[in-house]
Amino acid sequence: MLLEKADHLSDTIFKYQKGKHVMATPSQLVLRSDQEFDAGKREDILDRWNGRTAELGVNVMYNADVKAIKGTGEAIAGSVQKIVSRARDGSTTTTELQRHAPPYAITLTNGETVMAQNVVLAIGTQGNPNLMRCPGGDLPHVTYQLDDPYAVIDQHIIVVGTGDAGIExxxxxxxxxAQGNTVTILNRNPRSTNVRESFSTAKEPNAKALIEDDAAGRLTIRYEAETSAVEPGWVTLSTRDGEERIRCDRIIARIGSAPPRAFVEGCGIEFASADRLAFPTLSPQFESTAPGIFVIGALAGYPLIKHCMNQGYDVVEFINGNKDLKPADEPLLEAKF
Ligand SMILES: Cc1cc2nc3c(=O)[nH]c(=O)nc-3n(C[C@H](O)[C@H](O)[C@H](O)COP(=O)(O)OP(=O)(O)OC[C@H]3O[C@@H](n4cnc5c(N)ncnc54)[C@H](O)[C@@H]3O)c2cc1C
Incomplete structure (x- = not known):
């Protein structure tokens, strides 16, 4: 059974900007999946995935927002998880969670409960975006998503963050x-002749295309610049040369996302460290510290669709008893080393 909190499948791809070219890297990695996936337009990929999901008869429950997963079997001896919560002032509180064996009771926000022997958590991190923390960061024109760039006209827009999402x-x-937009994109890193250095989180072709747009005067990249305050119609930037106030009708902050830690820890899943950006501790088969709960995809620290799809395939094979399956990239690594 596939539980999906939205009223459609693949919400992260659904929320990509209209017409986005979706990349299918790493190109040399074979795809193991009953769904096809190749580079192409967002709309075509969603159509194909929706069609194939229906064709395969996948049992999908939409509007099924999971809020808790708890083992209902016996208490597992010696399996107590320490959960450390950190307050804004830096103080911490530690609670202890006794893990229980499967079956798991999966509770939805609408009050329904679904029982499962195994759970594959593939919830990604997009539901927990990093937020703008500067004064005014909570104003309504500060947004974290852009559905249709072609519907925005005659605006002064500041995009915060030069990862792939911000660049696109x-x-x-x-x-x-003809749209008449004035776009400034803020990069915290200094300008460098090495694209990888100045755009450390973006794919190189994206970064190079952005630099070309800047050189052609289509938009402006501000290096070593951050927002220090937001007010209606204006933004104050903190730059190497001091503060600067520039016009701004809308901010699109694409400053990453983090695992929804409180929810995941509450399922009995331990993280690799206390770092906010840490990922869950997993076995080579993606099983978490809660027996029978597997974690794959972006929540497991893999940022590319092809990896996520392969992991979904592998985990289901593993749960079905295929213990000898090798990871899809093993032949590539074998050839290399
Ligand atoms: C703007 C942008 C552009 C990108 N471009 C590319 C690209 O071109 N190529 C590429 O390979 N990768 C790209 N990525 C990365 C890629 O989208 C992610 O790595 C991938 O979608 C992660 O897949 P996932 O299945 O782990 O999670 P997601 O795709 O994030 O899916 C999680 C699903 O779980 C649902 N969900 C979340 N919480 C709950 C809950 N509590 N209960 C029920 N359902 C829940 C969500 O609604 C969603 O449908 C991009 C990412 C972004 C943000």
Whole structure:
């Protein structure tokens, strides 16, 4: 059974900007999945996935927002998880959670409960975006998503963050000069002749295309710049040369996302460290510290669709008893080493 909190499948891809070219890297990695996936337009990929999911008769429950997963079997001897919560002032409180064996009771926000012997958590991290923390960061024109860049016209827009998401949003907003948008994208890193250094979280072709747009005057990249305050119509930037106030009708902050830690820890799943960006501790088969709960995809620390799809396939094979299955990238690594 597939539980999905939205009223459609694949919410992260659904929320990509209209017309986005979805990349299917690493290109040399074979895809193991009953769903096809290749580089292409967002809309075509969603159509194919929706069609194939229906064809395969996948049992999907929509609007099924999971809020808790608890073992209902016996208490597992010696399996107590310490959960450390950190308050804003830096103080910590530690609670202890006794793990229980499967079957798991999966509670939904609508009050329903679904029982399962095994659970594959593939919830990603997009539901928990990093937020703007500066004064005014909670104003309504500060947003974290851009559905349709072609519907935005005659605006002064600041995109915060030069990862792939920020770059794609910024470039989409200036693709058609007739839209008349003035776009500034903020990069915390200094300008460097090494693209990998100045755009450390973006794919190189994306970063290079952004630099070309900047050189052609289609948009402006501000290096070593951050927002220090937001007010209606204006943003104050903190730059190497001091503060600067510039016009801004809308901010699109693409500053990453983090695992929804409180929810995941509450399922009995331990994280590798106390770092906010840490991922769950997993076995080579993606099993978490809660027996029978597996974690795959972005929540397991893998940022590419192809990896996520392969992991989904592998985990289900493993649960079905295929213990000899080798990871899809093993032949590639074998050839390399
Ligand atoms: C803007 C952007 C562009 C990207 N471009 C590319 C690209 O071109 N190529 C590429 O390979 N990767 C790309 N990525 C990364 C890729 O989208 C993710 O790595 C991938 O989607 C992660 O897959 P996942 O299955 O782990 O999680 P997700 O795709 O995030 O799916 C999680 C699903 O779980 C649901 N969910 C969440 N919480 C709950 C809950 N509590 N109960 C029930 N359901 C829940 C969500 O609604 C969602 O449908 C991009 C990411 C972003 C943000």
């Amino acid at each position: 949003n910024a470039r989409g907003l200036v693709e058609d000069p």
